[in-house]
Amino acid sequence: MLLFADAQYTxxxxxxxxxxxxxxxxxFELKTVDLVAGANRGGEYAARSLTQRVxxxxxxxxxxxxxxxxxxxxxxxxPEPALYPADLKTRALARQVQAWIRSDLLPIRQExxxxxVFYGPSDAPLSAGARDAAGKLFKAAQALLAHGGEHLFGAxxxxxxxxxxxxxxxVLNGDEVPPVLREFAxxxxxxxxxxxxxxxxxxxx
Amino acid sequence: MLLFADAQYTxxxxxxxxxxxxxxxxxFELKTVDLVAGANRGGEYAARSLTQRVxxxxxxxxxxxxxxxxxxxxxxxxPEPALYPADLKTRALARQVQAWIRSDLLPIRQExxxxxVFYGPSDAPLSAGARDAAGKLFKAAQALLAHGGEHLFGAxxxxxxxxxxxxxxxVLNGDEVPPVLREFAxxxxxxxxxxxxxxxxxxxx
Ligand SMILES: [Ca+2]
Ligand SMILES: [Ca+2]
Ligand SMILES: [Ca+2]
Ligand SMILES: [Ca+2]
Numbered sequence: 001m002l003l004f005a006d007a008q009y010t011x012x013x014x015x016x017x018x019x020x021x022x023x024x025x026x027x028f029e030l031k032t033v034d035l036v037a038g039a040n041r042g043g044e045y046a047a048r049s050l051t052q053r054v055x056x057x058x059x060x061x062x063x064x065x066x067x068x069x070x071x072x073x074x075x076x077x078x079p080e081p082a083l084y085p086a087d088l089k090t091r092a093l094a095r096q097v098q099a100w101i102r103s104d105l106l107p108i109r110q111e112x113x114x115x116x117v118f119y120g121p122s123d124a125p126l127s128a129g130a131r132d133a134a135g136k137l138f139k140a141a142q143a144l145l146a147h148g149g150e151h152l153f154g155a156x157x158x159x160x161x162x163x164x165x166x167x168x169x170x171v172l173n174g175d176e177v178p179p180v181l182r183e184f185a186x187x188x189x190x191x192x193x194x195x196x197x198x199x200x201x202x203x204x205x
Numbered sequence: 206m207l208l209f210a211d212a213q214y215t216x217x218x219x220x221x222x223x224x225x226x227x228x229x230x231x232x233f234e235l236k237t238v239d240l241v242a243g244a245n246r247g248g249e250y251a252a253r254s255l256t257q258r259v260x261x262x263x264x265x266x267x268x269x270x271x272x273x274x275x276x277x278x279x280x281x282x283x284p285e286p287a288l289y290p291a292d293l294k295t296r297a298l299a300r301q302v303q304a305w306i307r308s309d310l311l312p313i314r315q316e317x318x319x320x321x322v323f324y325g326p327s328d329a330p331l332s333a334g335a336r337d338a339a340g341k342l343f344k345a346a347q348a349l350l351a352h353g354g355e356h357l358f359g360a361x362x363x364x365x366x367x368x369x370x371x372x373x374x375x376v377l378n379g380d381e382v383p384p385v386l387r388e389f390a391x392x393x394x395x396x397x398x399x400x401x402x403x404x405x406x407x408x409x410x
Contacts, residue, residue: 050305053309062294064294065301068300069298072300089269095271096269100271103307103308
């Protein structure tokens with residue numbers, strides 16, 4: 001398979017698919033597309049990717065964008081090791097986290113872009129809107145982790161990676177984050193498949 | 206089951222779940238939460254909904270927010286009639302559309318809110334950013350419908366509703382939309398389950 005990511009390896013969604021492929025030990029080649037130069041909006045990439053975004057997975061003559069659609073595809077293609085919980089309701093809760101992380105908390109995503117995570121902190125303080133979003137994030141994450149376990153849903157799932165990345169926008173920037181969430185984010189960050197993404201060679205800023 | 210929607214019935218995501226329940230003929234009660242008054246951010250609703258958004262589905266003692274997680278849950282709970290295509294790759298493409306509609310095309314979602322769809326048109330012209338997003342939307346929708354069929358993926362799927370709603374932000378506002386996409390959006394709008402949502406009694410603005 002072939003996975004397209006952004007040239008700086010900062011896309012949290014490309015990371016999610018990278019981790020999914022790595023966890024499943026599916027061999028893949030990693031290619032990049034230069035979003036900063038707009039290379040995704042034209043030429044071969046735009047012809048291939050319906051949504052002109054990263055990540056895009058190419059599996060033979062099948063091309064698929066949108067990270068959560070890709071991780072669901074990989075799960076159905078090769079169920080083991082699992083990316084999603086086996087239980088119907090628990091799987092629904094993992095999908096809830098994935099969908100939420102991708103469509104809400106915009107002020108955090110804007111003010112703590114993943115450049116903060118992969119290139120270095122920002123010294124701009126959080127706006128009122130971002131502090132409000134952070135409060136909502138902490139409340140939800142604390143509720144999900146109230147069981148005191150290592151992962152969100154018993155065994156590891158792809159939702160752990162997605163939630164940890166959202167938290168790490170704040171943790172790795174030095175913003176205030178409740179200790180139990182800081183520890184969760186660090187634990188998830190230490191995972192081998194995540195470290196393989198973190199340690200990719202990035203071009204200088 | 207119990208479905209929470211916004212008090213004006215303008216949430217495209219609540220609509221998507223309403224249509225899913227209706228298509229599957231699962232009996233449900235519809236309740237509203239007043240987003241304008243912030244009723245989702247506190248009290249009983251915030252205690253119930255992890256993400257404090259609509260829609261939220263309550264199934265016995267199980268509570269789930271995020272529309273795409275809910276429609277996947279309903280599909281697994283009661284597979285027939287299907288919301289998603291049966292074929293692995295086609296199902297992935299339907300999920301691609303769902304994920305995309307929920308996380309991209311922000312200028313269209315902002316400048317053509319669903320108040321335009323359910324209450325009446327806006328006379329503000331589209332910004333350059335929204336026109337750019339519309340161009341991207343049209344290109345993708347035309348590619349998906351290049352087969353000339355009635356639905357995106359052979360049989361009807363929940364992705365038809367989601368794409369048609371995004372197109373109808375423009376169509377129903379009188380913005381310029383390619384005829385083949387206008388016709389697709391109108392056809393999907395005429396569907397009985399969609400009309401059941403459209404015809405809900407809305408409070409005056
Ligand atoms: Ca996605
Ligand atoms: Ca992680
Ligand atoms: Ca959703
Ligand atoms: Ca429709």
